[in-house]
Amino acid sequence: MKDRIVDFRRIPAKELRMNPKNWRTHNHKQRQILKGLLSEIGIGSRFMEAVGGLYLQRGCRFSITGTHRSIIEHCKRSSRWQLIGIKKLKKGRAAASFILIDN
Secondary structure, three states: OOOOOOOHHHHHHHHOOOOOOOOOOOHHHHHHHHHHHHHHOOOHHHHHHHHHHHHHHHOOHHHEEEEHHHHHHHHOOOOOEEEEEEEEEEHHHEEEEEEEEEO
């Protein structure tokens, strides 16, 4: 069996670039459908809770900033997330920042 991993490094997200050879992309219509499904299913909020819980167990802080409506609504309804700021974006949109608190 051949190991396909040739390098592993941690780099800042701002340095990531699109790879033109990546065939795993979705067109606009597919992205809209996936966005709708994920907002209904709520997989993002479950993932955030799981990762945040791991950080809290290790004594670390965990915060998120999001623009997706379902994530923001989840954090606003939950007693585990505390709003720490709102930033206005272009086109009337906003990003909300929340921190996970240990109850």
